Amino acid sequence: MTASGREKKFRQQPRVTVRLEAVWAAGRYAVLAALCALCYGNTLHGELVHDDVWAIVNNPDVRPGSSVRNIFSNDFWGKRMADNTSHKSYRPLCILTFKLNILLGGMTPLYFHVANVCLHCAATCLFMYTCERCVFGDQRLAIVTALLFAVHPVHTEAVSGIVGRADVLACLLFLLTFLSYIWSVGECVTEDSLPSTASLWSLLLSLMLGTCAMLVKETGITVFGVCLLYDALVLCRKPLAHHLSGSRGRDLLHICTPLIKRACLISGYVVIIMSVRLWLMGGSMPLFSEQDNPASFSPNLLTRILTYSYLLSFNAWLLLAPIVLCYDWQVGSIPLVESLGDMRNVATMLLAVVMIALCLHCIFSLQRQNNREVLVGMLFLVFPFIPASNLFFRVGFVVAERVLYMPSMGYCILVAHGLGRLCSVAGRWGTTFLSVSMLLLLLLFSWKTVQQNNVWLSREALFRSGIQTLPHNAKVHYNYANFLKDSGRHPEAIYHYNIALRLYPRHASAMNNLGTLTRSPEEAEGYYRKALDTNPQHNRALFNLGNLLKSQGKEKEAEALLRDSIRYGPHFSDAYSSLASLYAEQKRFAGANEVYLKGIENCPDSSDLHNNYGVFLVDTGEGELAAAHYQQAVRLKPAHYVAMVNLGRLLRSSNENQEAESWFKRALQVTRKVDILTPLGALYYNTGRYQEALQVYREATSLQPDSTEIWLALAQVLAMAGHSKEAEKMTQDIISREGSCIECYRLLSAIYSKRGNYTEALEALDRALQQNPSDVTVKAELYFSKGNQLREMNQLDLAFESYKLAVELKPDQSQAWMNMGGIQHIKVRWSTAGKFPCCCFLVLADQGKCMKNLKDGTRQFCPPFKNPSGIHLAPPSVC
Known part of the structure; x- marks a missing residue:
């Protein structure tokens, strides 16, 4: 081979190597993404469940017509940040992703789940990239870390539940911030100097991405602490150790100037954004109840310390062995640790020993090279979990699996590091055994993840799993009872409400909801009053008791209760409607109008309130203004078919039949209900379109076959359409089922009279009068019709007497x-x-x-x- 040939061969080898590395890298990421998709593919056909309903379906800020400005002034659930009842969770960027989901795919749950799975894939791939560049020297350990993160079962709540997108997206931005900060720091030129800021733009980008992480979820702000400690203990470790151990310690301040500048910039920026965050909260912390976080309400300091400490070990166990998982760990799931003799303190002590050992390992390894795995693992594990630890402020949960999404990165790094250390001393057979064990663990975690995903497919599956997993948890029984109540399974709902009260006797909401299912007004009143004894500010109990007393004629007490319901729940639109209707019944129209306007001011996104105000305006003769509120109700809730029907009726009363018909048909596009079909059928009937009326009424009878009124209306249309025999047969069938149907006899009389069968027509009217109708107007009309029949039969004296x-x-x-x-x-x-x-x-x-x-x-x-x-x-x- 010639010299030129050898040179050509050596030039080609690096190119081939680069291509192979690129293919291998692309293959790694493709396999990782495929594994994520396989583990969470069964979530794509799930519903919007649990908190998804409140954050998306019932959140006015997510709706297509809502103002984007509201997203940046309200909390995660659509309430004003300054409101005392606000959750104070400020996550506008996460809400924007929900809004984008709806703009692109509507309320279809599939697209929400697809977005969550894609974000999890992206976070997992970025995590592997971070491990390769900043954590491990061995690429294989980075792959193992990412595989463990991809399939960990504790992530199911964050990925399968749409609300968990806040955690997944915050994790993605957390990693991007971390990488951007590292790129902004240059390399050490000599052992005597700390790395300077190589790229100011990368540093500013890291500030922006960290802010975005915080605006997705509050825990995102912890990335700045991780960046600063990584900078000091990893990027600047060698120069710092050299100067601390050398004789030039007096020059340390001068040498550390680049690090100090970065630290001051980051710290100052964090102070600013935290101040803005506190300002948005209105200077107050969120108000949680005892059932949200029982330990924080304990008057005993020792109980609080021991319980909080045990919860740390409990969360650590969920990462180590995610065997028992549940969507809710409140109200009795984890009893308080009230004494030093509680055996659960052993778990707390064991965790403390492990954490101290890991911290000492980090300290002693500062002098070593390429030994940063434990340090990074600790940073990623501890810092993202600090906001959920109750250390600085009270949180609204006992244990929440979704908040472990980011800390699990640190856990995966520590496990992979431990695996690598064991393999380095285990020999060939030992390494094989550890590799097989790790593979089995990954398969086991994958199977558990797929199984746990099934729990999040529907409300019923989720709540039933909670009862099976934590039968002593009052909250899961309460949630399942709510589902049963909404499904019309009232006896089962009552059973589970009673269990919830037995497990937690002070559950005011369970008492209130149980009252709504009780048939006896006296018993219902007792439940409402018990709920108010437990929580005097329970606005729904105040509302329900007020409505009950209103129905009993106790108007003064009812008015006071409804006013209190509004005072303690100013954004509870139903209370405004109920109080306004009470005033309207009392002919206090000015007061009713004032209440409706105040309700619309405080609840501008309540479609029901606009609809109810429209009904009130129609009753008071202001039809044009009512039409505007009906239309606003439809704009706020495009599926509000009741407002569409009311608007159609209003237009029909003004003889605007064409527009009325269009609104009725628009309502039918939302749902095919009898309440929509019957007014449309009446419109067709009154305008002489009998064939269309027949079609509509036939559909109505198929939807509600037990309704006498609908069958009678269909018979009337048949009679007018010339199908008198079919109308007669249908009317006779109605009479055979309900012999007291006065209108049926009147219709038969009209059919017979039209045929000239005046005797049979007269007999039908006599049978109607035999029913002795209580309505004087109906009875008078029957006598008038009888007089007409007698007159046609030339029995003038009898006709005169009937008239x-x-x-x-x-x-x-x-x-x-x-x-x-x-x-x-x-x-x-x-x-x-x-x-x-x-x-x-x-x-x-x-x-x-x-x-x-x-x-x-x-x-x-x-x-x-x-x-x-x-x-x-x-x-x-x-x-």
Whole structure:
């Protein structure tokens, strides 16, 4: 081979090596992403469950029409940050991702789950990259770390639950911030100098990314502490150790200037953003209840310290052995540690020993080279967990698996480091055994993750799993009872509410909800009052008791309770509607209007409140303003079919039939319900579109086959459409099921009368009168119809008596009076006819003329009218 040939071969080898490394790197990341997708692929068809409903479905800030400005002034759940009832969780960037999800794919849960799985894949791949560049010298250990992170079962809540996106996205931004900070620090030129800031832009980028991490979830701010300690103990370790051990310690301050500048910049920036964060909170901390975090409400300092310490070891155990997992660890799941003799203190002491040993290891390893795994593992494990430790402020949970998403990075690093150390001293067979063991652990974790994902597929699966996992947890029984209540399974709901109260007798919400399921008003009142004894500011118990007393006529007490419900829950829209309806019933329309306006001011995103105000405005004669509120209700909640139907009815009353029909049809696109079909059918019926009315009413009967009213309406449409036989048969069927159907007999009478079967028509009316209707108007109309049938049969005396009974029941029946006068005229009883209050009586039936009596005793012809029967007199308006 010639010299030029050898040179060409040596030039090609590095290129081949680079390509192979690139392919190998791409393969590693592809396998890692595929493993994440396989482990969480079964979550894609899950529902929005538990906190997802409150953070997404019921959150006004997430809706497409809402203002983006509100996202930056409200908390994670859509409440104002300055509100006393706010959770104070400020995560606008996470809410923006929810809003983007809805803009791109609507409320379909699939796209939310796809986004979560993709974010988990990205976080896992970035974690492996971070381990390769900044933690391990051995690439294999970085892969093992990332594989363990990808399949760890404790991540199921963060990835399967959509609300957990805050933790996953914060972890991703945490790693990006960390890497950006490291890129901003240059390398040591000599052992005498600390690395300077190589890229100010990278440093500023790290500040921006860290801020974004905090705006996704509060724990993201801990990345700045990790960056500073990594800078001092890893990047600057060698120069610092050299100067601390050497004779030039007096020059240390001058040498450390680059580090001090970075530390001052980071620290000052953290102080600023934390001050802004506290300002957004309105200067107050979130208010949690005892059931959220029982240890923090214990008056005994020793109990608080021992319980908080034990919870640290409990979280560590969840990372080590995620055997028992649950979506909620509140209310009795973990009893308080109240004495030094509690055996659980052993776990606390064991954790303390391990952590002290790891810290000492980090200190002693400062002089060594390439021994940063334990230090980074400790930083990643401890710092992200500090906000959840109750060390600086009270948190709203006992244990939450999703908050372990970021700390688990440190756990995975420590496990991989331990595995590497064991393999280095175990020999070939020992290494093989450890490798197989690690593979089995990864398979076991993957299986557990897939199984745990099934728990998050639906509300029922989630709540049932909670009961099976922690049957002594009152909160899981309460949540499952809520699900059963919403599903209409009330006996089961009552059973689980009672269990929740047995486990936690002071559960005010369980008492309140149990009251709503109780049939006895006295028993319900007792539950509401017990709930208020436990928590006098329970706004829903105040609301329910107020409504109960309102239904009992105790209006003054009801008003006071509803006012208190608004005072303690100013954003509870139902309380405004109930109080306003009470005022409306009392004819205090100005007060009702004021309450509605105040409610809309405090709850501008409540579609139900706008709808109810629209109903009130219609009742008070302000239809145009009502239409605007109905439309606003639909804008706030595009699926608010009740507001659409109300708007359709309003337009129908104004004879705007085409627009009314469009709103009814729009409501039907949301759901096919009888409440929508019947007004649409009535519109078709009243406008003579009988075939369309038949189609609508037939669908209504299929949806609600037990409704007599709908079957009767269908029969009426059939009769008007010319299907009298089918209408008659259907009406007879209704009568066979419900013999007291007065309207059925009236319809039969009309059908028979139209055929000329006056005898059968008269019999149908008699059967209707035999039911003795309580409504005077209905009874009067029946007598009037009977008079018409008798008149058609030329039984004028009996017809006269029937008309007489009608006007005795309802004196304002002008047509009955006119027909009575007509009968008297036909019988040539002129003097008697003049005594009737009717202004007209028939003079020449064949010519269709009538006369009226004037005040001076003379008579005058009325304008001509057409009446071929010669019986019915002209309506009063003609005269």
